[in-house]
Each structure stands twice: as structure tokens, then as C-alpha cells.
Amino acid sequence: MKVGIITSGGDAPGMNAAIRAVVRYAIPRGIETIGIERGWGGLLDNSIIPLTRKSVEGIIHLGGTILKTTRCQEFFTPRGYYKAMKVIKENKINALIVIGGDGSMWGSVQLNEVSGIPIIGIPATIDNDVAFTDETIGFDTAVNTCIEAIDKIRTTARSLERIFLIETMGRERGFLALQVGITAGVGVILVPEIKYNIEEVCERLRDFKQRGKRTSLIVAAEGIGDTSTIAENIEKITGFEIRISKLGYIQRGGAPTGRSRLLANLFGTYAVDLLLKGVYNEMVGIKDGKIISTDLKKVINTRKKLDMKLFTMAKELAV
Amino acid sequence: MKVGIITSGGDAPGMNAAIRAVVRYAIPRGIETIGIERGWGGLLDNSIIPLTRKSVEGIIHLGGTILKTTRCQEFFTPRGYYKAMKVIKENKINALIVIGGDGSMWGSVQLNEVSGIPIIGIPATIDNDVAFTDETIGFDTAVNTCIEAIDKIRTTARSLERIFLIETMGRERGFLALQVGITAGVGVILVPEIKYNIEEVCERLRDFKQRGKRTSLIVAAEGIGDTSTIAENIEKITGFEIRISKLGYIQRGGAPTGRSRLLANLFGTYAVDLLLKGVYNEMVGIKDGKIISTDLKKVINTRKKLDMKLFTMAKELAV
Amino acid sequence: MKVGIITSGGDAPGMNAAIRAVVRYAIPRGIETIGIERGWGGLLDNSIIPLTRKSVEGIIHLGGTILKTTRCQEFFTPRGYYKAMKVIKENKINALIVIGGDGSMWGSVQLNEVSGIPIIGIPATIDNDVAFTDETIGFDTAVNTCIEAIDKIRTTARSLERIFLIETMGRERGFLALQVGITAGVGVILVPEIKYNIEEVCERLRDFKQRGKRTSLIVAAEGIGDTSTIAENIEKITGFEIRISKLGYIQRGGAPTGRSRLLANLFGTYAVDLLLKGVYNEMVGIKDGKIISTDLKKVINTRKKLDMKLFTMAKELAV
Amino acid sequence: MKVGIITSGGDAPGMNAAIRAVVRYAIPRGIETIGIERGWGGLLDNSIIPLTRKSVEGIIHLGGTILKTTRCQEFFTPRGYYKAMKVIKENKINALIVIGGDGSMWGSVQLNEVSGIPIIGIPATIDNDVAFTDETIGFDTAVNTCIEAIDKIRTTARSLERIFLIETMGRERGFLALQVGITAGVGVILVPEIKYNIEEVCERLRDFKQRGKRTSLIVAAEGIGDTSTIAENIEKITGFEIRISKLGYIQRGGAPTGRSRLLANLFGTYAVDLLLKGVYNEMVGIKDGKIISTDLKKVINTRKKLDMKLFTMAKELAV
Structure with missing residues (x-):
């Protein structure tokens, strides 16, 4: 054969x-x-x-x-x-x-x-x-690559006291974003499969702020739409500043x-x-x-x- | 409660x-x-x-x-x-x-x-x-820490053309050594649960040599006995030089x-x-x-x- | 005091x-x-x-x-x-x-x-x-973070046989991009201080292709302008496909x-x-x-x- | 030519x-x-x-x-x-x-x-x-490999509240141990070039304990002698428990x-x-x-x- x-x-x-x-x-x-x-x-x-x-x-x-x-x-x-x-x-x-x-x-x-x-x-x-x-x-490799990247961003997020929106790969599905979100300890996870309510997201971020959470992170799969627009909308509603980090092709790489x-x-x-x-x-x-x-x-x-x-x-x- | x-x-x-x-x-x-x-x-x-x-x-x-x-x-x-x-x-x-x-x-x-x-x-x-x-x-973290260490040792092993014996933790059990061995692509895995036959190990190493394998690695759980003695015995029988690397406490650490x-x-x-x-x-x-x-x-x-x-x-x- | x-x-x-x-x-x-x-x-x-x-x-x-x-x-x-x-x-x-x-x-x-x-x-x-x-x-930390990211992207670049444009931080200066470029072995480095000639860049990429270079990478400081537009222009001229990876905030982070x-x-x-x-x-x-x-x-x-x-x-x- | x-x-x-x-x-x-x-x-x-x-x-x-x-x-x-x-x-x-x-x-x-x-x-x-x-x-690569390993050991050292002696390469010279020691924030650095006084070392460790230092580390170049004996001697004098970690061949490896x-x-x-x-x-x-x-x-x-x-x-x- x-x-x-x-x-x-x-x-x-x-x-x-x-x-x-x-x-x-x-x-x-x-x-x-x-x-x-x-x-x-x-x-x-x-x-x-x-x-x-x-x-x-x-x-x-x-x-x-x-x-x-x-x-x-x-x-x-x-x-x-x-x-x-x-x-x-x-x-x-x-x-x-x-x-x-x-x-x-x-x-x-x-x-x-x-x-x-x-x-x-x-x-x-x-x-x-x-x-x-x-x-x-x-999949497991990409999850770890993402959470290592987030661990790096975390120190900056904490130092700057800003909200960070981290965009993972996933044009149609949110498996990666979900797994990354839960293992990176992130409270707001946005995936293409679930319609998010922007007011609810903002409410959550306000709640984080009120409780004095040191780092507020959002993990979003690329398929949810243009993350810049989403970030701007959240900024408008809450008045919080948001920085975006698209993890990009590093997610495919590595041993x-x-x-x-x-x-x-x-x-x-x-x-x-x-x-x-x-x-x-x-x-x-x-x-x-x-x-x-x-x-x-x-x-x-x-x-x-x-x-x-x-x-x-x-x-x-x-x- | x-x-x-x-x-x-x-x-x-x-x-x-x-x-x-x-x-x-x-x-x-x-x-x-x-x-x-x-x-x-x-x-x-x-x-x-x-x-x-x-x-x-x-x-x-x-x-x-x-x-x-x-x-x-x-x-x-x-x-x-x-x-x-x-x-x-x-x-x-x-x-x-x-x-x-x-x-x-x-x-x-x-x-x-x-x-x-x-x-x-x-x-x-x-x-x-x-x-x-x-x-x-x-467990999964320790496995990855070990295989990352082995990936580092690999370049040296290949450059020196020596056999390396890598000792992992595991005083009584070989779960870690086994998982590390199979995922690092290692052909000789020694664990406390299984009596190894030194002649067989030597035969395998000779076979690797003959086939021109670029890196011959042995992974051994610490519980199999004194790895220095084992390495010496293999050296005596085969004439190959063996270097030992005990991974030690780094296996417990890390994110x-x-x-x-x-x-x-x-x-x-x-x-x-x-x-x-x-x-x-x-x-x-x-x-x-x-x-x-x-x-x-x-x-x-x-x-x-x-x-x-x-x-x-x-x-x-x-x- | x-x-x-x-x-x-x-x-x-x-x-x-x-x-x-x-x-x-x-x-x-x-x-x-x-x-x-x-x-x-x-x-x-x-x-x-x-x-x-x-x-x-x-x-x-x-x-x-x-x-x-x-x-x-x-x-x-x-x-x-x-x-x-x-x-x-x-x-x-x-x-x-x-x-x-x-x-x-x-x-x-x-x-x-x-x-x-x-x-x-x-x-x-x-x-x-x-x-x-x-x-x-x-600075040294950021250089290493960038070249580690590029080492990850390299395997994808090689597997896909695509050109990758990697965008580093540096709104006004190109120190980081230059150091990353030379240490990652990258042939095309674009920085805000030096006007680049797009024809020359394309010529270089064509030359890489001709010589059978396995990975063609471009490193560009964010200050050189919109990298999407630059990539599009290169694509139009050369017909090569280019992927963009903005390293983003991970560059600030890490130990x-x-x-x-x-x-x-x-x-x-x-x-x-x-x-x-x-x-x-x-x-x-x-x-x-x-x-x-x-x-x-x-x-x-x-x-x-x-x-x-x-x-x-x-x-x-x-x- | x-x-x-x-x-x-x-x-x-x-x-x-x-x-x-x-x-x-x-x-x-x-x-x-x-x-x-x-x-x-x-x-x-x-x-x-x-x-x-x-x-x-x-x-x-x-x-x-x-x-x-x-x-x-x-x-x-x-x-x-x-x-x-x-x-x-x-x-x-x-x-x-x-x-x-x-x-x-x-x-x-x-x-x-x-x-x-x-x-x-x-x-x-x-x-x-x-x-x-x-x-x-x-050299710079080996320094970073060592301090990354120490950062891993640090969490265990802190969790166990034990002193760790980390042995680096350097049979005759202490450049690596010194650079690793200062950049890992280690207070006791032992190198072959300088005769150490064991009483002084013990005194330092006692002082660390008294000040409530969370992790007491010793970095020693392999050339200073058998680290097991040194650790035992320190244990006898101070009553503190010491764990040894020989970093070994990973120091030569890596990108x-x-x-x-x-x-x-x-x-x-x-x-x-x-x-x-x-x-x-x-x-x-x-x-x-x-x-x-x-x-x-x-x-x-x-x-x-x-x-x-x-x-x-x-x-x-x-x-």
C-alpha cells in the first residue's frame, strides 16, 4: 500500500x-x-x-x-x-x-x-x-501561546490601569477565545456564536472598576466584528480607555x-x-x-x- | 458553612x-x-x-x-x-x-x-x-517544562554528538517521565515501575547510532536508581559517552x-x-x-x- | 534627604x-x-x-x-x-x-x-x-520579545510560503525595528527616519524569491505609516501575498x-x-x-x- | 582566498x-x-x-x-x-x-x-x-536561561520557604554565576575566584531570615566545589534546610x-x-x-x- x-x-x-x-x-x-x-x-x-x-x-x-x-x-x-x-x-x-x-x-x-x-x-x-x-x-499550543501573551500584556495593563481588549484568531468560532478567556482569568469573553449586549459588557466593566479589579481584560475572537469599533463604543458608553492587542500570527507558531x-x-x-x-x-x-x-x-x-x-x-x- | x-x-x-x-x-x-x-x-x-x-x-x-x-x-x-x-x-x-x-x-x-x-x-x-x-x-505544566528543557538540550546533544540522559522527577512513579519521553520523541524511557534490561537499552542505543540518529536521548525518572551509575554502566558496555542532566526543581515551577x-x-x-x-x-x-x-x-x-x-x-x- | x-x-x-x-x-x-x-x-x-x-x-x-x-x-x-x-x-x-x-x-x-x-x-x-x-x-527585553514572536511566525511563514510584514512599536524612531530586524535575520527593515523606496523593497523581495529564500520577512516600525497600505502596494507591484502581524502590547510586557x-x-x-x-x-x-x-x-x-x-x-x- | x-x-x-x-x-x-x-x-x-x-x-x-x-x-x-x-x-x-x-x-x-x-x-x-x-x-543567552530557570524555582522556594542553592556552569570562572546572581536578585554568590567564608554565608542567610526575606537563594558556580557538601555544612551550622538545583546542560541550549x-x-x-x-x-x-x-x-x-x-x-x- x-x-x-x-x-x-x-x-x-x-x-x-x-x-x-x-x-x-x-x-x-x-x-x-x-x-x-x-x-x-x-x-x-x-x-x-x-x-x-x-x-x-x-x-x-x-x-x-x-x-x-x-x-x-x-x-x-x-x-x-x-x-x-x-x-x-x-x-x-x-x-x-x-x-x-x-x-x-x-x-x-x-x-x-x-x-x-x-x-x-x-x-x-x-x-x-x-x-x-x-x-x-x-489547539492546546495556541491556547498556551495566547495566555503567555496575555500574561505579558497583564503587567502593562496593571501599570497603565487601562482595559485591554485582546483579539484571538477565530473567524467563525470561539473555541480558542473561550479557552483562553477562562484560563487567563478573563471576565468578558466575546465569541461569534453568541450575540453580546454592549450595555451588559459595559456594566460588567463598571462592576470590575468598582470592585477595584486591578486588570480588566476582554478576550474577543476576531469573528465578532471590528474590534476597534467595539472598543470605541465601549469607550463612549463607559468613559474608560481601551487598548487593543491583536495577537495575530504568533498564535499559529511555536513549538x-x-x-x-x-x-x-x-x-x-x-x-x-x-x-x-x-x-x-x-x-x-x-x-x-x-x-x-x-x-x-x-x-x-x-x-x-x-x-x-x-x-x-x-x-x-x-x- | x-x-x-x-x-x-x-x-x-x-x-x-x-x-x-x-x-x-x-x-x-x-x-x-x-x-x-x-x-x-x-x-x-x-x-x-x-x-x-x-x-x-x-x-x-x-x-x-x-x-x-x-x-x-x-x-x-x-x-x-x-x-x-x-x-x-x-x-x-x-x-x-x-x-x-x-x-x-x-x-x-x-x-x-x-x-x-x-x-x-x-x-x-x-x-x-x-x-x-x-x-x-x-502535571501538564511539568510535562511542558521538561520538554522545553529537552528542546534546549537537543541542540547541544546534536552539536556534541553525545547521548544525553535526562532525569525527571518521580521517586516512585514514572508518569511524568513517560509523558515527557513520548512527547519529546525519546526512544529510551526508564521508569521505576518497569525493570529495565541494561543490555536491551545498550542495544537500542547501538541501533540508534547505526541508523545515524542525530540525537540519542534517554529519559529516566529519578526513582529508577542512581543515574550516574546507570550512565557509567551503559558507557562501559557500549563505549558511547553519556552526559547527565537532572532537570530538578524547575519542573515544579513556572506559570x-x-x-x-x-x-x-x-x-x-x-x-x-x-x-x-x-x-x-x-x-x-x-x-x-x-x-x-x-x-x-x-x-x-x-x-x-x-x-x-x-x-x-x-x-x-x-x- | x-x-x-x-x-x-x-x-x-x-x-x-x-x-x-x-x-x-x-x-x-x-x-x-x-x-x-x-x-x-x-x-x-x-x-x-x-x-x-x-x-x-x-x-x-x-x-x-x-x-x-x-x-x-x-x-x-x-x-x-x-x-x-x-x-x-x-x-x-x-x-x-x-x-x-x-x-x-x-x-x-x-x-x-x-x-x-x-x-x-x-x-x-x-x-x-x-x-x-x-x-x-x-530595550533589550523588547528586542527579545519581538524576535521570539518572529521565531514563532517564521514556522508559519515557511509553511505558507508567504511574505510576512511584522510591525514593531516605534511611532517616531526605528531603534527597536532595526535591532529586531538585524537579530532576526530580516532583509527588509523599514523605519520612520529613512524614506523607503517601494520599488527597491519590491526588487529586494523579488530577489529573495529568485534565490529561493524560504522565509521573506519585513520588519517595520509603526511610525512608517499604515502598514496595510504598504503591504497592499507591495502586493500590487510584485503579485506576492503579504500577511501582516502587529506585535502590539506584548512588546512592553514580560519579565x-x-x-x-x-x-x-x-x-x-x-x-x-x-x-x-x-x-x-x-x-x-x-x-x-x-x-x-x-x-x-x-x-x-x-x-x-x-x-x-x-x-x-x-x-x-x-x- | x-x-x-x-x-x-x-x-x-x-x-x-x-x-x-x-x-x-x-x-x-x-x-x-x-x-x-x-x-x-x-x-x-x-x-x-x-x-x-x-x-x-x-x-x-x-x-x-x-x-x-x-x-x-x-x-x-x-x-x-x-x-x-x-x-x-x-x-x-x-x-x-x-x-x-x-x-x-x-x-x-x-x-x-x-x-x-x-x-x-x-x-x-x-x-x-x-x-x-x-x-x-x-553569554547573554546563558544568563537569561539561568534567570528564567531561577524565576521558576522562585515560586517553589517561596511556597516551601526553603533556601535554594542554584548551581550554574563555570568550572574555573564565575562570570556566569555573578551575572546571574546580580540579575536574579540573589544575595549570596559563590565563585571559584573568591574564597568564601562559610560562617559569613551562614550569617547572611540568618540575616535574610530575620528580615523576613521570602526567598533566600544562593547562586554558585560549579567550580567552587561539591555543592552538596557546602549545602550540608550550611545546614549543620544554621539549621536551615537547603535544596540544590543544578541547572546543567539547559544553560548551553536554546535560541x-x-x-x-x-x-x-x-x-x-x-x-x-x-x-x-x-x-x-x-x-x-x-x-x-x-x-x-x-x-x-x-x-x-x-x-x-x-x-x-x-x-x-x-x-x-x-x-
Whole structure:
């Protein structure tokens, strides 16, 4: 069997650890592994490299992905799928392991439907917005990167006695913002899934002030709208000064945490086990501490839910 | 109700986050919270401070424990228990929340048996050696501290082309060494629970050499015996040079990771919920992603098992 | 003698170390030290706290300033100076030590001219834009914070094969951007002091591409203008995609580096020595490795020069 | 001209940045650069690789050395020098740039005397024990690694109320321990150059206790003798409990700080400039903020002095 490995979409810390796990677990089990570079783009370009046990040495602790990744429009067209099929056939690839987020799982389903190539998905994105897995590779790392950044901003916030609004990644979902908010001890967390009431936010900030809270922070996912406008509105209503800090691309980077690396090991080896058992078109995941797999179509058609209890807890513990 | 909070045994990152969670969740529910300083020692000395919502501000990200901790021999004597009972009575303490490791849970059972004071335990130790919880507060932080240290040592190991033996904490159990080993990509992991065969270890190192592995690392829990002797023996057999690095007390320190803080929040609030429901003498824990509680006696009489599959996986993925 | 300590303007890591050094060095030499909170604002409000050897314990490694800091408009008015004078007189303050950046030194000169109060300045700002000192407290820390952030972005830049424009602080001066650029190995550094030629920048980026450089980064000080517009212009000309990352407030935060702490110790003790010798209205500084002091008026009337050779070096070494 | 680059002795963070600076500055000036692997050892083995502008890409931020380094006994024998000469001749190497510590400078002088090969030294060692340079590449990084480790230990020290003795590297010299001590705010610093009086040390610790100092730390260079014995002696005299933490090999690792990278750039380019000017057998250095060079023999025959004023300052500011 010859398996192609793809990392697709935005990069996430731990993707390299997952590539390493797949390669090193697959080869002794008689599977040949190759890497497809630059996501779907490389599949169209026939940009393929061999992946041996040696070629994945010394990468477990590196952020990003040695296979690179791009967002590729052409892939999602009839011509794109056709090209991809041709490359798959020519290279005699028997199955694909696709490491990425929600969009990559969606692309996997499309490709499979058109080409019939068996695919196993491994969820890896800092956004943690993939259904049927409690956690994605890279999420824990991004949470820690954000709270370390907030710990830095905290000293300035305290020295200046200003409110800081910290913008995390998350165009559509607030998993990262929520996890960061509760673990950074932040009382106001704004996410795209929940309509916020600006009067309520202001009331909370006034309450913080009154109780003499030394640092008032707001954590907001980028998807809630233009944070500058929100900050201005709060300033107008409360008279408090607000500074904005967009954490930006550092959230994607850095060495993966132990947890992101462990997930990568568990997911990567399980993906190979599925292939060996002849199970196809599923996505690996972790559910209640157990490694499972779920039909890819079910994955892309299910919207993962935020844990609303964490909001209440974050709010309650912050004052 | 008046609840005393104790941190006992070795400190672990996230203890402060747990104290904060207990206090801030308990007070609005009508519970008065006080802190007992320096573990069991402070209980004997009547070293008690009030804990308000304000007094736990700005501590969620701090390592160590604001309540301090000591190991106290006197406590574990009839005179000790008697003193403790007196202090509990005089201060009109209705229940204790004890935050610590295995030894602290053991002490809690003793104290409860002698005095009848209701106790809820919260597992917090970098060793993760407490039964009936998949993870303890502080464990994830220690894992990350260790792998960051190993990432530093890696560059030197690669530059010098020497084998490095990294000694982690763990006098009796190897949870930390195992988790560090697998996530740092280390092929030889030595833990107290498993007798190692030195010839086998040497064989593995020779195999690494032959395959041209750039960095050969050994991770060993301190409990496996004197690492200097082990290194010397390996040197004698293989002729390879080995350098030792004992990670030491840095493993206890540092800001808690997101995961250690989240556990602290979940455990702390759940502990209060148990008290409110009149459930006593249980330890909070996380099992398959769910917060549970278990009878303290059962906890201290059960030996937690290492996940042996992780050993095999670490070994297999490392070459 | 009674000396008031003020931290003013933006906070910088190492300010606390400087406060500690002043207090602990001054007291055994017979000087009483008090802290004026929130910069010039606290001077107007009579917001004064005693500073003992004990009150500066455990702060050498903390970012921000325990004395807090604000920007205060009222101070720079006749009424402001008058109020300040009154507070100085009422508190029987004999001299001030002002820890801050260029603006704080300017304020010191104004206050001294109006009130006659002797002042010693200690340069502390992440911008390093104060004349007559090779380095300010906090600069080295900010440089390291920035290059650590860039090291994180690097993995994403490499995985995505995109150009990243990293925006550092520096509204008027480019010391930080230059130092970050050269030490992060960046070939294109844009600073407010030097007009850049967009065609030249594009040419450089094209050259990087041609040579197969794996990561093309641009470092730009915020003072060069709207970085989004600049990025768009480069995109239009070259057809390359550019991502922007504004490092923001994390640059002010974090534990001070060894070097920022050392400078704080050297500057703080020297400031006290000057007071003891009866030297007033000077700013402490480091010049060619030696601690010196310079007349405050001379300081504020001199524009510090960028080291142009570093630009050439950065450019040359980056390809 | 063909120049060989060697990294020798213990590795130091910033060596890679120095290699990069030499290569990228030399090539456009008509110098061919090659790398000699594994220090003097590689010179004996004819272990030589070409170094192009491309081969030093993406290494400025990596610890260790891509050229590797060993300690090689054979080199320092008549047979060793003879072998080295032969390799130099066969490879038509016109000059060597040797990056390393005191021992490497000593080896350079020996090799030059025997073979006549022109050599330029670049001081790179975490020990900072090389004369005629205020700072060596890697020193600033090691200082920061140590103080970050101490900041971690601090929380445990405070929680346990124990004295911690932190052992830094430095078998013969105390530059690192001194710099770490003063910047970590430590009151007791023990270095090999100064005989310590154990009674005095105990007196200081008792004084700390009496003043209620929350954390009593001792920093000791490994060269002062067996720290376990010293700790035991202090325990016997004072009755205080002492914990030991040997920082070990993490001190050599990690990404170089901005300052170590800057020095690497300045030293590397200056070394090439010397070769171009026909200046040989000198070591580059920084003195009072200026890049200078000094005769290698003078360097190895001069013992660099500790700045004793820093001791007094550290002691005074720590209480």
C-alpha cells in the first residue's frame, strides 16, 4: 500500500509530529509513505516527495509543517479534481491521510466522491472547530501561546490601569477565545456564536472598576466584528480607555505543547491502524479520552458546540 | 458553612488557580473561605488567614501556592491529629478542601478518621500519581517544562554528538517521565515501575547510532536508581559517552499551562458543589473527560496504572 | 534627604528593578525614599506611598511598574506645575528620580525650571530613543520579545510560503525595528527616519524569491505609516501575498532580561550616587560600556542617531 | 582566498549566527568558505563541507552549531598537528576562523605556531572567560536561561520557604554565576575566584531570615566545589534546610538572545574584514562598546578579571 500525506489549510503546531507518527508507524507495517507538498496545490502540481523514517527525524518539536500548506482555489473545481485524480493514479497512491481543519475535511469528502480515493482525516487546527473530536492538534499550543501573551500584556495593563481588549484568531468560532478567556482569568469573553449586549459588557466593566479589579481584560475572537469599533463604543458608553492587542500570527507558531504532540502521536498511529483494517473515509478524533473515528461526511455536516458552562464559569470566577 | 483550604505536599503549578476557583465559587454560594498556611503544619500552628474574592485576585497565572506548603512530620502522630482537631474546632471550620498529591489524600483520610471533619480532596501534583483521576493539576505544566528543557538540550546533544540522559522527577512513579519521553520523541524511557534490561537499552542505543540518529536521548525518572551509575554502566558496555542532566526543581515551577489552569477551575468548582450537596470525603478527578469524585479511602488504596501502550508507541516512533 | 521616585510614560520591563535598586541603595546611605504613583498624575493627586527595602522585595523580575504610570495632560499646564510644586513642598521632597523615556525627561526639565526641584533621570523605554545613552532599560527585553514572536511566525511563514510584514512599536524612531530586524535575520527593515523606496523593497523581495529564500520577512516600525497600505502596494507591484502581524502590547510586557535588569541596577545606584554628590538635573546613561550622566536639557535637545551601518549589515547578511 | 570555519569546545548559542555572518559577508568579497565539522576532530578527519550563502539560511535563531563540535585530545599532539597541517594543505585552505572559548583560542595559537596557517578567533562560550572582550557570543543567552530557570524555582522556594542553592556552569570562572546572581536578585554568590567564608554565608542567610526575606537563594558556580557538601555544612551550622538545583546542560541550549546574535553578526563580519586587510592571528572582541581585535597569544596569556563591584552591588541590593 502507498499512502500520501497532505497537510492542508492553515498550519497548526503538531502537524509535523503527526506526519512523523504516520510515517514511522506505517513503514514497519508495510506501508510506503509519500508526502504531497503545499496541500491540495501540490496534488495538482504533482509535487511529491518520499517520506522515510529518516526524513521525519528531528521534527516532533517543530511548529508549522515540513510539507507546507496553501489554500488552493483551483482544487475545488471539476478541473482541479480531475488533475488530482490523475496525479493520484500516476503515482499509484492507494490512500490519502489529510491533516488539517474543517475545510480540509470538506475537501477530502469532495475528492473522495469524485475520485473514490480512500481518505483518513486527522484534525489539526488551532481553532478546534472540528466536530466529533474534543480537541484538534495545535489547539492546546495556541491556547498556551495566547495566555503567555496575555500574561505579558497583564503587567502593562496593571501599570497603565487601562482595559485591554485582546483579539484571538477565530473567524467563525470561539473555541480558542473561550479557552483562553477562562484560563487567563478573563471576565468578558466575546465569541461569534453568541450575540453580546454592549450595555451588559459595559456594566460588567463598571462592576470590575468598582470592585477595584486591578486588570480588566476582554478576550474577543476576531469573528465578532471590528474590534476597534467595539472598543470605541465601549469607550463612549463607559468613559474608560481601551487598548487593543491583536495577537495575530504568533498564535499559529511555536513549538507544539506536550498535549498537541501526544494527540499527534495518538491520531497518527490510529489513522494508520484504520487503513490497515480497511476502514476508509473517516476522521480520527478524541472523545471523552478515547481515540475514535467518525465518517467524514458526518464530520463536515455537524456543527461542534461550544461548552456554554465554561462561559458562566469564566464570568463567575473573574470577579 | 466555613471551609478551610489547605495546599499540602510538594507545590504544583495551578494550585493557586484552584484556590481562586474554590474561593470565588464558594463565597457567592454562602460559604466562608479561609486559608490554612503551610499545609498540615499551619493547621497545627493555627496559621489561618481569611480568603476573600479580592485576596485571590491576580494569582491564576502564578506557580507555587500563596498558602505555602511544607511536609510536616508532627501531624502524623496522635498529638498532631489532636492539635489539628483543636484548631479546627476553635476556628469553627466545617469542612476542609485539601489540594495536593497522594500523600495529602492519605493525610486527609487519617485526619477525617480521627476528627470526623468532612474533607474534599483536589489532586494537584506534577507526578500525576493519584488514582481515580486521569490527570492532576500541575502535571501538564511539568510535562511542558521538561520538554522545553529537552528542546534546549537537543541542540547541544546534536552539536556534541553525545547521548544525553535526562532525569525527571518521580521517586516512585514514572508518569511524568513517560509523558515527557513520548512527547519529546525519546526512544529510551526508564521508569521505576518497569525493570529495565541494561543490555536491551545498550542495544537500542547501538541501533540508534547505526541508523545515524542525530540525537540519542534517554529519559529516566529519578526513582529508577542512581543515574550516574546507570550512565557509567551503559558507557562501559557500549563505549558511547553519556552526559547527565537532572532537570530538578524547575519542573515544579513556572506559570501553569492552560490545561493545568482549566483543571484547577473544574476541580475547584466541583469540590464546592460536592460540599453544597453534602457529599464528603471524596476526591475530585477527571475520568474520560468527565469530572467525577471518588471515595478518598478508595483513592489512597488504589495504585494508578501506567499506560503501557504509550511505552511501545514511544519506542516505535523514536527510530 | 527625602527622594521621590516616579515612573512615567509607557511602562518598560526593568522599571521595577530600577525602583528596587534606587530604594535599596539609597536607604543605607541615609536617604528616605517614597514612591509617587501613576507618573505625573500621582504628583498632582498627592498619591504617595512609602518605599522601604521590604516594599521592593520580589519585584526585580516583574515587568511593568509597581508605581504605575499614566500619561497626564494636566501636568503640562501652569496649573499642573503649580499643583506639583505644592505636593512636593507639602511632602518635603528634596529631589525626584524620574524613570521613563524621552517625554519623561522633557517633563522633568519643565518641572525643574518651574519649581527648582532637583531631578535625576533614568532612561527606561522599550523605544531606546533617548540621547546620551547607548541603551535604555527595557530595550533589550523588547528586542527579545519581538524576535521570539518572529521565531514563532517564521514556522508559519515557511509553511505558507508567504511574505510576512511584522510591525514593531516605534511611532517616531526605528531603534527597536532595526535591532529586531538585524537579530532576526530580516532583509527588509523599514523605519520612520529613512524614506523607503517601494520599488527597491519590491526588487529586494523579488530577489529573495529568485534565490529561493524560504522565509521573506519585513520588519517595520509603526511610525512608517499604515502598514496595510504598504503591504497592499507591495502586493500590487510584485503579485506576492503579504500577511501582516502587529506585535502590539506584548512588546512592553514580560519579565525583564538579564541585561535590562543589570542596566536598572547600574542606573539606579548611579542615580543615588549623583544625588549624594549634589549633582542634579542630569540623566544617567551608558556610553561605550561606562555609566555616565548628562545634563537633562542637553538630553532633550539632542536627537539620537540610528547606527546606519547596522542597516547595511542586516541587508547584506539577509540574503 | 579559501577560509575554513571551525566551531570548537563546548557549544554556545549564537555560534550558528556567527557562521552565517562570516559566510554571507565573506562570499560577496571574493572569499570561498568551507566548514570543518566537529571542531579540531574534523580537521584531523578531513571532514569538510562547502558553505554557501544558501547553506547558512534559517540558522540565525538556532542554538548549537551546524558544524558540530567535539573535544579532541589527539589534536594536541605532534601527530595531531601534523595531520591537521596535511588536511589544510590538501584542501588549499588559506586561513581559519575559529569560533570557541578560551581553549579554542589556545588551540589556535598552537596550530598556527606549528603550521603557520593564519587564524582569526571569534570568542563564543557561555562562560565569558575570554580576555580582551567584554562579552562572548552565548553569554547573554546563558544568563537569561539561568534567570528564567531561577524565576521558576522562585515560586517553589517561596511556597516551601526553603533556601535554594542554584548551581550554574563555570568550572574555573564565575562570570556566569555573578551575572546571574546580580540579575536574579540573589544575595549570596559563590565563585571559584573568591574564597568564601562559610560562617559569613551562614550569617547572611540568618540575616535574610530575620528580615523576613521570602526567598533566600544562593547562586554558585560549579567550580567552587561539591555543592552538596557546602549545602550540608550550611545546614549543620544554621539549621536551615537547603535544596540544590543544578541547572546543567539547559544553560548551553536554546535560541540565542538578540544580544548574542548581534555580537555574532558584529564579530563575524569583523573577522572577515581582518582577513581582507591581511591581519592574522588575532581574536575579535568587544571593548567598551567597540569591536576590536587582539593578538591571540596575548589573549591566551591574560586572565580576565571579574568585576568585583558587581559583587558588592549584588550583596547590597539583595536585602
